[in-house]
Amino acid sequence: MQYFEDIVVGTKSSFGNHPVTHDEVVAFATKFDPQPFHLSDDAAAQTHFGRLSASGWHTCAMTMAMVVENMKAHEQAGLGSPGIDELRWLTPVYPGDTLRCETEVLDKRPSSSRPEMGSYRSSMTVFNQHDVAVLKFVSIGLIRTRSGGKASE
Amino acid sequence: MQYFEDIVVGTKSSFGNHPVTHDEVVAFATKFDPQPFHLSDDAAAQTHFGRLSASGWHTCAMTMAMVVENMKAHEQAGLGSPGIDELRWLTPVYPGDTLRCETEVLDKRPSSSRPEMGSYRSSMTVFNQHDVAVLKFVSIGLIRTRSGGKASE
Numbered sequence: 001m002q003y004f005e006d007i008v009v010g011t012k013s014s015f016g017n018h019p020v021t022h023d024e025v026v027a028f029a030t031k032f033d034p035q036p037f038h039l040s041d042d043a044a045a046q047t048h049f050g051r052l053s054a055s056g057w058h059t060c061a062m063t064m065a066m067v068v069e070n071m072k073a074h075e076q077a078g079l080g081s082p083g084i085d086e087l088r089w090l091t092p093v094y095p096g097d098t099l100r101c102e103t104e105v106l107d108k109r110p111s112s113s114r115p116e117m118g119s120y121r122s123s124m125t126v127f128n129q130h131d132v133a134v135l136k137f138v139s140i141g142l143i144r145t146r147s148g149g150k151a152s153e
Numbered sequence: 154m155q156y157f158e159d160i161v162v163g164t165k166s167s168f169g170n171h172p173v174t175h176d177e178v179v180a181f182a183t184k185f186d187p188q189p190f191h192l193s194d195d196a197a198a199q200t201h202f203g204r205l206s207a208s209g210w211h212t213c214a215m216t217m218a219m220v221v222e223n224m225k226a227h228e229q230a231g232l233g234s235p236g237i238d239e240l241r242w243l244t245p246v247y248p249g250d251t252l253r254c255e256t257e258v259l260d261k262r263p264s265s266s267r268p269e270m271g272s273y274r275s276s277m278t279v280f281n282q283h284d285v286a287v288l289k290f291v292s293i294g295l296i297r298t299r300s301g302g303k304a305s306e
Contacts, residue, residue: 028214031214031218032214032215032217032218032221033214033217033218033221034221035221048232048233049233055214055217056234057210057213057214057217058214060210060213061181061184061185061186061208061210061211061214062185064185064186064208064210065184065185065186068185068186068187068188079201080201080202080242081209081242082241082242083239083240083241083242084237084240085238085239085240086236086238087236087237087238087240088235088236089233089234089235089236
């Protein structure tokens with residue numbers, strides 16, 4: 001189990017191998033982002049996208065699926081995420097693509113008010129099968145301290 | 154149809170009335186964010202969340218659903234979004250909640266290289282039925298100019 005004290009700034013990780021399927025692209029968009037370029041090839045052909053592409057939020061959700069899968073092998077005393085900075089959709093994601101993640105720990109700091117926890121920031125870049133970056137963001141993570149704030153431990 | 158020239162900085166909008174359902178919270182999390190506090194009340198009770206809450210990315214997706222629904226009544230010559238800044242999940246979102254959006258146009262600028270388009274930034278705040286803010290972010294939108302870059306029009 002990884003705690004705040006175990007986080008090493010500069011650590012890089014690569015993980016994920018997530019197929020983007022036509023049916024899931026259409027199902028996600030139908031429910032959450034029903035714009036023509038996310039619903040069908042024919043409708044997308046009439047737009048600046050030219051062909052069916054995944055909702056940007058679907059790409060974020062697929063990224064989360066890879067993150068959670070990766071956490072199974074690398075358990076953390078995590079306390080969730082307060083947010084994301086500098087999210088950029090760089091290239092359209094298409095059915096048939098396969099996505100993977102590269103992360104790097106940017107910085108960490110103990111909580112000033114709650115000694116039982118700290119936070120750290122990581123960069124996330126998602127690539128497709130052509131090694132083209134499709135999404136990047138900086139995530140903030142909260143994580144327990146091993147000591148739980150008890151200085152004597 | 155609204156073009157870049159029609160965007161007025163400071164314009165505020167309120168829209169959306171989106172129910173958060175137990176089944177959709179579990180379905181989204183099962184596919185994209187299968188952490189215990191997003192999968193069942195029993196599993197969530199063992200965690201710092203205490204009860205079942207929606208994946209933060211699900212809240213983003215529900216927000217997009219409200220945005221797209223609102224666009225039906227307020228058509229834009231939109232060209233998609235390059236990204237999001239300062240995204241913060243402020244309060245857990247629970248099954249049974251109802252979400253709504255408040256937006257404000259923060260600034261706009263013509264493209265320096267492509268006179269046929271411009272960009273603008275908007276703040277988004279999502280509230281639950283108790284008027285508690287659950288999510289906020291700043292979105293960047295791309296939009297065509299009415300002139301299409303032809304100065305003589």
